[in-house]
Amino acid sequence: MDAFLASRVLTKDDDWADAIGRAVSMQAAADDVVRAVVQQARRNGATWQVIGDALGVSRQAAFQRYGKPIDPRTGEPMNTTPLPGAAELAASVIGNLASGQWARVTEQFDPAMRDGLSEDALAAAWAQIVGLSGALEGMGEPDVTRAGDVTITNTPLSFEAGDYTARIAFRDDRAIAGLHILEGQTP
Numbered sequence: 001m002d003a004f005l006a007s008r009v010l011t012k013d014d015d016w017a018d019a020i021g022r023a024v025s026m027q028a029a030a031d032d033v034v035r036a037v038v039q040q041a042r043r044n045g046a047t048w049q050v051i052g053d054a055l056g057v058s059r060q061a062a063f064q065r066y067g068k069p070i071d072p073r074t075g076e077p078m079n080t081t082p083l084p085g086a087a088e089l090a091a092s093v094i095g096n097l098a099s100g101q102w103a104r105v106t107e108q109f110d111p112a113m114r115d116g117l118s119e120d121a122l123a124a125a126w127a128q129i130v131g132l133s134g135a136l137e138g139m140g141e142p143d144v145t146r147a148g149d150v151t152i153t154n155t156p157l158s159f160e161a162g163d164y165t166a167r168i169a170f171r172d173d174r175a176i177a178g179l180h181i182l183e184g185q186t187p
Contacts, residue, residue, distance in 0.1 A: 038066040064145065071148075083151035083170050087142040090153035090168050093176065097126050097166075098136045110175040117179070129181055134160025140185075150177050156185045 038051055052062035063069075069078045083089075096104040102119045109117065130136075140156030150169040157164040163185045169178035 035066060038062070078148065080146045082144045082146045083172060083174070086144045086151045086153050086170055089170055089174060090142045090144075090155050090166065091139065093168055093179070094136075094139055094155060094157070094166050097122075100126075102126075105176070105179075108174070108176045109179075110171055110177050113176055113179065122179075125181070129159070129164065133162030133164070139166070152178075157181070 034055075041051055048059035048063045048067070051066070052059040055062055057065075069080065070076070071078045093105055093108065096102075100123070102123045106114065106117070106119045106122060136157060136159055138158045140158075142153040142155040144151060144153050146152075147169075150171055153166075153168045153170070155166045155168070157166055162183070165182045165185050167178070167180040167182055168176060171177050
């Protein structure tokens with residue numbers, strides 16, 4: 001980007017939106033080239049470790065970004081697209097927890113969650129966290145990924161005296177399939 005900007009003398013009359021649009025187009029083209037090279041490397045036997053090292057990420061991160069997982073149940077490519085709006089769903093669930101709206105949360109549970117975690121047990125679990133770390137002061141931006149049949153959100157939470165991560169799994173029908181509050185913040 002610096003090379004692009006350095007190649008022009010920009011004045012306040014320049015169309016910054018056009019310059020930004022061209023930069024985004026270049027970035028998208030570069031991403032397409034990286035994707036094609038990674039696919040070719042895999043076809044030629046390169047491991048995810050080699051690819052991850054070249055990208056400066058873990059082999060798992062490389063696979064999650066560029067891999068095409070096959071569903072062992074069907075032999076078909078898996079859906080790797082997260083549920084649209086999952087970050088907003090997670091924020092809503094966390095807001096309901098923080099405001100003591102236990103019924104609003106448990107109403108979203110899928111049948112297995114309903115059988116395993118009652119409204120009272122959910123309230124007790126939240127009270128335990130508040131008892132250890134004080135009130136919820138804020139939440140960060142959720143990390144959203146697709147894993148098999150669910151979308152998983154990991155949302156950093158900041159309490160008065162501790163940090164946690166809210167890990168919430170959503171089914172495609174937007175039902176909650178898993179809800180964990182983990183000590184510490186996950187990367």
